[in-house]
Amino acid sequence: MNNSKKEIWLASGLRTPFVKENKELESIGAVDLSVAVLNQMKRKEQLNPDYVAWGTVVPNLEYSNIARDAVLESEVNDETIAFTTTMACSTSLLSTLQLASMLKDTEVGIAGGVESMSNVQMGLSNKTSKWIKRFPKLKGFFNKLKWLGGLFKFKLYIPPGVNRVTGKSMGQHAEITAQRLNIDREAQDKLALRSHQNYFKAKEKGFFEDLVFPAFNVLEDLIPRKNTSLEKLGTLKPVFDRKSGNGTLTAGNSTLFTDGAAGVWVAGKDRIDELKTGYKAQLVDWEMAGVNIEEEGILMSPSFAIPRLLERNNLTYDDVDLWEIHEAFASQVLSTISNLENKTHLKKVGTASEMGKFPIEKLNPNGSSIAIGHPFGATGARILSQTIKELHQMGKGKKALVSVCADGGLGAVALIEN
Incomplete structure (x- = not known):
């Protein structure tokens, strides 16, 4: 809720083409997708943001504050404040609202987010991680030999793709x-x-x-199906309830797992006119x-x-x-x-x-x-x-x-x- 009654403006940003996971963008990670969007947005507007609020839903051990990593690897000034946020599919709408709550009349920011479903990382179970971390502290041959017995309990952690509490997708x-x-x-x-x-x-x-720029040799969205029809859709079998007949x-x-990144401009009333795009609206x-x-x-x-x-x-x-x-x-x-x-x-x-x-x-x-x-x-x-x-x-x-x-x-x- 806009309790502050500040005058906050939005302006259309840019995004990469969106493609199905494990396809054309499978070798491009979330940071690189993010960097591409930030660079293109800054180049197009010739304006450096005061803030970048960015998010991703699927975690990765290679970064914790992906917003800051993306800024540091991009053409955006290092002095730009960058923070990461997440709220599942609402992530980059939330990042927009967070900036709207934070920005002064004289400030401008980029809100957005990314997902690289092609690069969902598998990890080790907590028990296996603790078992590995114990090794450097062990002294003596027999203690290390005993430690090796834990190898039989070695276990990967594969993200289950379900809600943690309900156990359902x-x-x-x-x-x-x-x-x-x-x-x-x-x-x-x-x-x-x-x-x-x-x-x-x-x-x-x-x-x-x-609104979309060519990125990593992909020129356009590759998921939309021009030749689909009601008849073709009607031939597909249910995915999430295959047994009841209902x-x-x-x-x-349903949506497909997708790779891509997108950003949008958020600006105080004294900065919105600096954006060259004609696509502006008040939040x-x-x-x-x-x-x-x-x-x-x-x-x-x-x-x-x-x-x-x-x-x-x-x-x-x-x-x-x-x-x-x-x-x-x-x-x-x-x-x-x-x-x-x-x-x-x-x-x-x-x-x-x-x-x-x-x-x-x-x-x-x-x-x-x-x-x-x-x-x-x-x-x-x-x-x-x-x-x-x-x-x-x-x-x-x-x-x-x-x-x-x-x-x-x-x-x-x-x-x-x-």
């Missing part, structure tokens, strides 16, 4: 929510198809040309929420944050001219909309206003994560840059709402106006 949780809210398969496939179709409509108009989430209506307000995972669904926090944000700003759903809801899964988007239109749910949220029917025709007009891809730490910045440019094209006085859900029953939403 995001897909499994999304499947549970979809079945509880009766989100059917056809509706999910239609939304997924729409994401690809909208992406290519935007691409043909040149929408992404000044599974609806497939590889076609009006924001809201975050946390929910009970088992009761509400692990990705359903935006259905709590959105009504609170709109009521505080005296807005209905239709008053918002552009909706950008991150597509982790088509079912998650449709589940969110289902909750937003449910009066019982809104009563639980604590809002009293009549919000109306959700205007789905205003949703993700240039495609979203199902089509483009979802590098966890980069998605928020990617969505913000697209939103700001689309608002610019729509004309003055238009409002947009950006929503990104996150693992752990968390999420963040932002209200933007040009």
Whole structure:
């Protein structure tokens, strides 16, 4: 929530092309992807940020503050303050809100994030790590010989890809929510198809040309599928519930593991005019929420944050001219909309206003994560840059709402106006 009432502005940044894991960017690590974005953003604007707030979701032993490492390896001045943040898929939306809370009127920063799913690191179990670290302290041949017995308990740690508390993946949780809210398969496939179709409509108009730069010999996004169809999507088998006969989430209506990085500019009122890009918008307000995972669904926090944000700003759903809801899964988007239109749910949220029917025709007009891809730490910045440019094209006085859900029953939403 923007308690400070400071005048904070956003400007579209840049991103690498997004590609499927273990493909064209498999040899490029998260730091190098981040450096590429920072360099391109500084070169394009000829402006050095006072701050870099950057994030990644999957940890790596090669760095702890990836933001600072990226700054030191980039063309950004070493004097730039850089810090790392994370909140699962909301990471680079969170980094934007953190800068918005920190910046003075005379300061400017870059928020963003990265994910290199091709380079998810395997490690040693804690017991194996402790066993190895004991060796240098051992004295005497027999103690070292005894130590070797631990070799039979040697164990790797492989990131399980599930929520630590529930033991379920995001897909499994999304499947549970979809079945509880009766989100059917056809509706999910239609939304997924729409994401690809909208992406290519935007691409043909040149929408992404000044938002995406060629990087590491990759010229463009490689995940969108121009030849997909409802019939092709309908042939895919459920991934997260294969046994009950009720599974609806497939590889076609879910996001893919993705490599990529993205950044967005955040500026105080006295610095925004220094940015040359014409794509600028004011960050009006924001809201975050946390929910009970088992009761509400692990990705359903935006259905709590959105009504609170709109009521505080005296807005209905239709008053918002552009909706950008991150597509982790088509079912998650449709589940969110289902909750937003449910009066019982809104009563639980604590809002009293009549919000109306959700205007789905205003949703993700240039495609979203199902089509483009979802590098966890980069998605928020990617969505913000697209939103700001689309608002610019729509004309003055238009409002947009950006929503990104996150693992752990968390999420963040932002209200933007040009």
